Amino acid sequence: MAALDGAGYRITGPRRALSRLIAERRGHFTAADLVAEARSKQLGVGRATVFRALDLFEDLGVVERLDLPSGEHAYVPCEPIHHHHVICSRCGRTEEIDDRGIDEVTGSIARRTGYRIDSHRLELFGLCPACAAAMAENGPA
Amino acid sequence: MAALDGAGYRITGPRRALSRLIAERRGHFTAADLVAEARSKQLGVGRATVFRALDLFEDLGVVERLDLPSGEHAYVPCEPIHHHHVICSRCGRTEEIDDRGIDEVTGSIARRTGYRIDSHRLELFGLCPACAAAMAENGPA
DNA sequence: GGTTCCATTGAGACCCAGTATCGTTCAGCG
DNA sequence: CGCTGAACGATACTGGGTCTCAATGGAACC
Numbered sequence: 001m002a003a004l005d006g007a008g009y010r011i012t013g014p015r016r017a018l019s020r021l022i023a024e025r026r027g028h029f030t031a032a033d034l035v036a037e038a039r040s041k042q043l044g045v046g047r048a049t050v051f052r053a054l055d056l057f058e059d060l061g062v063v064e065r066l067d068l069p070s071g072e073h074a075y076v077p078c079e080p081i082h083h084h085h086v087i088c089s090r091c092g093r094t095e096e097i098d099d100r101g102i103d104e105v106t107g108s109i110a111r112r113t114g115y116r117i118d119s120h121r122l123e124l125f126g127l128c129p130a131c132a133a134a135m136a137e138n139g140p141a
Numbered sequence: 142m143a144a145l146d147g148a149g150y151r152i153t154g155p156r157r158a159l160s161r162l163i164a165e166r167r168g169h170f171t172a173a174d175l176v177a178e179a180r181s182k183q184l185g186v187g188r189a190t191v192f193r194a195l196d197l198f199e200d201l202g203v204v205e206r207l208d209l210p211s212g213e214h215a216y217v218p219c220e221p222i223h224h225h226h227v228i229c230s231r232c233g234r235t236e237e238i239d240d241r242g243i244d245e246v247t248g249s250i251a252r253r254t255g256y257r258i259d260s261h262r263l264e265l266f267g268l269c270p271a272c273a274a275a276m277a278e279n280g281p282a
Numbered sequence: 283g284g285t286t287c288c289a290t291t292g293a294g295a296c297c298c299a300g301t302a303t304c305g306t307t308c309a310g311c312g
Numbered sequence: 313c314g315c316t317g318a319a320c321g322a323t324a325c326t327g328g329g330t331c332t333c334a335a336t337g338g339a340a341c342c
Contacts, residue, residue, distance in 0.1 A: 153309070189302090
């Protein structure tokens with residue numbers, strides 16, 4: 001919201017409504033999720049607007065796009081600084097992690113390959129503590 | 142090809158043709174690229190077959206799926222062991238890189254977040270040496 | 283508050299990647 | 313050679329995402 005204003009974008013009803021929906025989400029969500037929720041809550045927000053708002057939020061860095069192993073595209077609300085995510089493949093919860101240690105790796109790769117590395121993406125998939133515990137309890141099946 | 146045979150899959154005309162097309166590609170390519178090339182070369186390979194073959198090749202590990210920053214899905218021919226890619230954002234050339242150093246990073250992340258990390262994906266984008274040189278020559282614009 | 287202007291919107295047509303269906307073909311094997 | 317099921321091509325279908333266009337409504341200025 002403040003981010004919108006600061007960047008010279010208009011603060012409109014649909015954007016306000018969507019940013020609220022996003023803020024109260026736990027883990028990641030898809031564009032389709034938002035469309036469905038907006039529709040079921042009668043917010044009067046169109047499909048196109050959801051996609052436009054997501055693009056915008058991504059530009060502002062308050063939301064990040066993930067590519068799940070399944071090939072789906074999902075979004076996570078997050079801080080607008082460079083970082084990565086650990087994603088729980090059972091419940092979808094995500095955790096932000098800082099870059100620590102990766103700069104070193106990218107640096108060494110740049111040296112080894114001769115490439116000039118401009119950007120990178122790191123995504124980690126696994127089980128969050130709660131889900132790991134649940135799995136252990138119900139048997140590893 | 143040998144990979145197909147070894148895993149008990151049939152070696153058919155379309156698979157042979159596609160694996161040839163893929164082998165002679167430099168960088169990454171999309172499914173649509175293959176479909177178009179197969180069509181223009183009159184190879185008589187249907188769209189569905191291209192997707193099926195790509196799935197298969199991916200299972201065999203001789204091709205890997207990338208998610209480009211643009212959101213497109215692309216494929217790269219590569220070795221069937223765990224590794225990552227550096228992708229030139231100008232010419233699409235890719236280089237394989239080993240995991241060295243990343244295990245350490247994922248380990249420290251697991252410790253910090255409590256997550257049990259099962260898999261990860263790292264993609265690096267930048268300029269290959271040739272493109273970097275070309276850019277420098279033509280001015281940084 | 284009223285007016286104006288243009289960014290933003292909703293509805294729906296559209297496009298494209300990927301999947302499912304189904305009848306046909308052909309690789310591999312005896 | 314003849315069988316059998318895996319693989320095939322054509323094509324219909326689905327679903328994510330974009331485009332178009334007329335209508336709306338923020339924000340800025342009076």
